[in-house]
Amino acid sequence: MATFAPLFKKRVEMPIKIIQMRRYILSFICLLSLSVFAFSQEHQEPPSGEQPANEEHGQSADAHEAGCGPVEEHEFDPGATAFHHIADQNIYSIGPWNFPLPCFLYAPDHGWSVFSSGKFHADSHGNGHVAVDKYVLVEGMVQRIADPTFPDGEVEVAHHPYFQKVKREDGGEKEVASICYESKLYPAEDRSTADGGLFGGGITSFYDFSLTKNVTSMILIFALLSWMFLSVAKAYKNRDGMAPKGIQGFIEPIFLFIQDEVAKPFLGHKWEQYLPFLMSLFFFILGLNLFGQIPFLGGSNVSGNLAVTMVLAIITFLVVNLSGNKHYWGHILWMPGVPAIGSRFSSRPLNCWACSSSR
Numbered sequence: 594m595a596t597f598a599p600l601f602k603k604r605v606e607m608p609i610k611i612i613q614m615r616r617y618i619l620s621f622i623c624l625l626s627l628s629v630f631a632f633s634q635e636h637q638e639p640p641s642g643e644q645p646a647n648e649e650h651g652q653s654a655d656a657h658e659a660g661c662g663p664v665e666e667h668e669f670d671p672g673a674t675a676f677h678h679i680a681d682q683n684i685y686s687i688g689p690w691n692f693p694l695p696c697f698l699y700a701p702d703h704g705w706s707v708f709s710s711g712k713f714h715a716d717s718h719g720n721g722h723v724a725v726d727k728y729v730l731v732e733g734m735v736q737r738i739a740d741p742t743f744p745d746g747e748v749e750v751a752h753h754p755y756f757q758k759v760k761r762e763d764g765g766e767k768e769v770a771s772i773c774y775e776s777k778l779y780p781a782e783d784r785s786t787a788d789g790g791l792f793g794g795g796i797t798s799f800y801d802f803s804l805t806k807n808v809t810s811m812i813l814i815f816a817l818l819s820w821m822f823l824s825v826a827k828a829y830k831n832r833d834g835m836a837p838k839g840i841q842g843f844i845e846p847i848f849l850f851i852q853d854e855v856a857k858p859f860l861g862h863k864w865e866q867y868l869p870f871l872m873s874l875f876f877f878i879l880g881l882n883l884f885g886q887i888p889f890l891g892g893s894n895v896s897g898n899l900a901v902t903m904v905l906a907i908i909t910f911l912v913v914n915l916s917g918n919k920h921y922w923g924h925i926l927w928m929p930g931v932p933a934i935g936s937r938f939s940s941r942p943l944n945c946w947a948c949s950s951s952r
C-alpha cells in the first residue's frame with residue numbers, strides 16, 4: 594500500500610497537468626485568432642456604393658478641405674500593408690494603440706530636435722496631424738520637409754499625406770510623400786541611410802538617431818533574456834544537485850544541445866572560450882524571431898533589418914578572424930589541393946568570407 598499510493602497519485606496528477614496544458618494552448622489559439630480577426634477588420638474595405646465612416650475617409654475629406662484636392666485612393670494592397678506593419682517606425686503599435694517613442698533628430702541647417710513622437714498626434718495609420726520643426730510623421734516614420742518656406746515650430750497639417758511618384762537620379766522611380774499646409778503641397782524626405790543609394794536611400798536633409806520600434810524591441814528582448822538567465826543562474830545556485838524545475842528545466846536542454854552538438858564539434862578544445870559569445874548570438878536572435886511572430890505585440894522585424902544583420906555579421910567576422918590560429922590562416926591564404934598559384938590568390942577573398950560566414 595505504501596508503494597501504491599505514490600504511483601496512484603502520479604497517475605492522477607498526470608491527466609490534470611495535460612488538461613491544464615490544453616487550456617493554455619487553447620487560450621493562446623483564441624488570442625491569436627482574435628488578433629488576426631482584428632487585423633483583418635482594420636483593413637476591410639467598405640461595400641461598394643457606401644461611403645466609409647472610418648477615420649481614413651475623414652482624413653481624405655479634411656485634406657480636400659485644406660485646398661490641396663482630394664487624396665487618391667488606392668485598392669487594398671496586402672503586401673504594402675504587411676510591410677507597413679513590420680517597418681521600423683517611430684511609434685510602437687499594439688493593435689489599435691500607438692505608443693510614442695523618443696525622437697533624436699539632427700538637421701545640419703537646424704541642429705538637434707529632441708521630443709516625443711506623441712507630439713505628431715498620430716492616427717491609427719501612423720500619420721501625424723502636427724508638424725514639429727519641419728518634421729512630420731508619415732505612416733509611422735519620421736520625415737522632414739526641406740522647403741525653407743515651411744514654418745518651424747509646431748503647426749497643424751492635413752490629416753493625410755499625398756503620395757507621388759518621382760524619378761530618381763539612376764532612372765528609377767520612388768514614391769514621395771507630400772504634406773498639405775495652407776493649400777500648398779510640401780514634399781517630405783526620408784531619413785538619411787548609409788546604403789549609398791543601393792536600396793533607394795542616401796544622404797538627405799536630416800539624420801534620425803531615435804529609439805525606433807526595432808531598437809525598442811531589442812531593449813525589451815535584452816531585458817527579458819537578462820531576467821531569464823539571472824533566474825536560471827539563481828536556480829542553479831539554490832538547487833545545487835537537484836533536478837531542474839520551471840524555466841531552468843526549459844532552458845537546460847536547449848543550452849546543452851548548442852553546447853554538445855554545435856560548440857564542441859565545431860570549435861575544438863577551446864569551445865568553452867567562445868561559448869558565451871555563441872550563446873548570446875543564439876538566444877538573442879531566437880528571442881527576436883519569436884517575439885516578432887506575435888502579431889498583437891507590434892510585429893517587429895528586427896532580424897530582417899539589414900543594419901542589424903550587418904552589425905552581427907561584422908562582430909562575428911572580427912571574432913573569427915582575430916581568433917584564428919595558423920591552421921585557419923593556412924587554409925585562408927594557402928588553400929591545400931589548389932595547384933595553380935593564380936587560383937590561390939584569386940579565390941582568397943571568397944574563401945575568407947565563406948569561412949567567416951560558416952562559423
